[in-house]
Amino acid sequence: MRTLLLLTVSLSVLLGALAQQPHPCKAPPYLEGKLFVLFPEGHTTLFEQFAYDAVEERIRVVASIKHDSQEMIEDRLLFFRERFYYEIHYHNKSCVKTPFDAQFNPIQIPHDAHHQAQFVLGSLSAPAEGLLVNSWVGYIPETKANYSMTFTEFGCIPITILTTDEKKDHFFSSFFDLVVGLENPEVFIPPSFCTSAKVVERKDGKVADFFSALR
Template sequence: MRAFLLLTLSLSVLLSVQAQKPHRCKAPPYLEGKLLVVSPEGKTAVFERFSYDAVEQRIRVIASGKEGTQDVFVDFLMLFREGFYYDINYHNKTCVKVPFSGDFIPIEIPINAQHTAQFVIGSLSAPAQGLLVNNWVGSLPELKANYSLSFTEFGCIPVSAYYNVENTGHVLSSYFDVVVGLENPDVFIPPSFCTSAKLLEKNKDEMADFFTALL
């Protein structure tokens, strides 16, 4: 009994020490879920569903929202290695390939990120009423952006991401209903009517980075 109590006490102390020193975790390479993005100038887009593949650097977003007073619905298959995305319209059976030069930004904690706080979203009053998360801040010089990221302590699941991007503004993303893995990997295969889509010529008005492509 004494040995059991000592072991229990030791584990409790170890867990307490680890909780006080959050580590830079690695997020899962495959994710699906929903995403709320608040973009500059107060525009808001609700991404009904996103699929994320960090290995092949692919993102699929099916989004609905408003741009000013106009309702917007988009279906984008973003292929960062290829340098273009498909703008898919199932209603009209049309598909456009649009070039962009955005770097793929993985859903992860950058190596130069600084831990600022550990907190609970929800309540500490009873078990299962709160979510333990860690907040990290830093900058991405290549994108001229500062960031504040929140990930769960267990599982390293993204909760929120705030970016202040030069020449773009503030971009706030909130994740919810996130699932680890891909239920249907075929989501990254463009529909058959995209086979004949031609790549548009790139011009100065085309999407130039990750954030403008996503927005």
């Protein structure tokens, strides 16, 4: 009897400890929000509004890319499963269809990421004054890049992602105004004038993920 009790207590202590340890998580499958990306050397910034569907593997982004004083607006609808994206130009009702070959990388903490710290942005002294987050670090062999990611403890919502490539160049991405769900799923339906879209091959052929799709 005593052995059984001891075993039960030990097991619950162990389970309690395991439960406390943050685990890599995946962001909700449907997300809408904004993203700010600061490119190395600080000359280029990207500000985008996006809708993300990890179930059908499609992303819609309207991005404003600033390079020094030049600004460019791009509206793209990416279908990762079908391996092409549309570049949509409403001003002249034209559309360009570009094939690309890339795996869909959902917004998530990689399974082999190392938990760095749990901390509070702001304060938990009163409601609505703070946010409990976790930071994770790791290395991606394919791109030879180190990353540091901060996601919320509850809901696995991305906050910041910093990647540092081989050349020690930093790419800093900051997410905000995220909404779980899709306010208007029609953003994934291409406008009618895209049915006659011209097919244009990408020069570099590189669309590795969510971020590089816009570079």
